[in-house]
Amino acid sequence: MTYYDDIFERAIDNYYLITTDDANDLEIPPVELAKLAKRGRLQNLGRGLYRLTRHVPSEFDPYAIAVARVGGPAYLYGESVLALLRLAPTNPERIFVATPARIRKQLPDGIQVVPRKEPARITRYEGIPCQRVKDAILACRKTMMPERLAEAASRARAEGFLTKTELDELEETLA
Incomplete structure (x- = not known):
């Protein structure tokens, strides 16, 4: 080969x-x-x-590329997780990528690096390392309206991304 x-x-x-x-x-x-x-x-x-060069384009390409550009232990964070899973409308011009590593390389303007020191619970959605949905919703409390987050939580539960217990916890927190 x-x-x-x-x-x-x-x-x-x-x-x-x-x-x-x-x-x-x-x-x-x-x-x-x-x-x-x-x-x-x-x-x-x-x-x-x-x-x-010969590849099949996917709607998830920008997210996969953003995480790969940051590299190492990077993962999608906050609003970008909700956007990837189509749980809430977000700004498509920005992709939030968190990493515990220090990043010195130049990245395109659309990639927002979020430094995270505490260990995060990481999973894969659509094959891309991501913050878990519950944690992503909680991370968006300062940037998104509570009603929109509650709707995202309901959709996440309906699509199987949250358990009933996680949804109940989120509803208490967002209320």
């Missing part, structure tokens, strides 16, 4: 994205990613992040 075949196998399950860390895990020299980009097989999206 070629390097590209190995990269393809890894990227296909990750929104067609591959990082230099992924290449290292596959024992592929990171310089090979740059070579494949120069040949037109990969697209360089940012420092250490590439996407297969």
Whole structure:
């Protein structure tokens, strides 16, 4: 198998994205990613992040790319979790990504990095690392109207993202 075949196998399950860390895990020299980009097989999206040039676009691509650009232990946070799951209308121009790591690299204007020191309960929605829905709703208390958050909680319960107990706790907190 070629390097590209190995990269393809890894990227296909990750929104067609591959990082230099992924290449290292596959024992592929990171310089090979740059070579494949120069040949037109990969697209360089940012420092250490590439996407297969032949990919199937998804509505979740911006969220996956934002988390991958921040890198490491990053995850979707707050309003962006609600937007990803279509639980509440939010500003599509901003994607909130939390990370406990210090970020020094330049990121596009639409990605808002939220430094988080305390350990978060992380799950995956649509294959993207995310803050759990209950915690995301609680994180939005200062930026969203309580009525909108209550509606998001009800939708989350109806779609199976919250348990009855979690919904009851949220309703008490949001009231």
